Amino acid sequence: MAVRPPMPRSCRNCWLRIFRKHRLRAVINTHWHWAQSGFNAAARKAGADVLAHEYTKLWLSTEVNSRWEGRVYKPQPAASLPNKTFYSGPQSLPFGGGAVEYVHLGQAHTDGDVYVRFPEENIIVAADIVSPTKYPIVDSASNGWLGGMQGALRTIAARCDANTKVIPAVGAPVGVDAVKSQQDMCYSVVSRIGENYYKGGTFDELLASKPTKEFDSRYGDPALFLKQSYETAWYHVNEIRRVAR
């Protein structure tokens, strides 16, 4: 059985206080990565449903060899898996007299990403799709794809108004401008990867062209981002020059 990193004591105490006051009814996994799914067993033990896209359950159910991390993720026990999954179409969950919306975003950070939208609060939980200050991870171990991430960011931006708070997996909430900026970056880079493919260019030639040069001051070192984006884009070579902005 895989050993999960321990939850910090402060978080544990915080959750225990919440559990004493309220019944936990549902947890939504935005994707399979353990930072997003590591609470599943405790939630299910507390009687809550764990909701996710079917692919998230499949990744958690199987061994995942994440070569870019040099790590193998063991299959999770049944008690840690989502117990309510979906394949397609907008999903909703009753919440505070209204409803929470959660929607599959296709292949983006992984192939099971969902965003979770709280319409009354004007909040969208975007998890690892949105990465405001570092290049995002295009997870080559679980079918991420940069063109899909660009589309996912467009979808999220379309759900935002000027006051929407978008919650990334890491860091403070951001507004729609940060989502659109990242979408522009993803579109530019996936387009340049496509041009390089169709010229018959190598990965080294792509790097030499500095395809992220105007974005590095904001997002930092592009090495991992470019490697993953390039490798995963091969599976989309037929569509890479038709990515809609």
Ligand SMILES: [Zn+2]
């Ligand atoms: Zn992730």
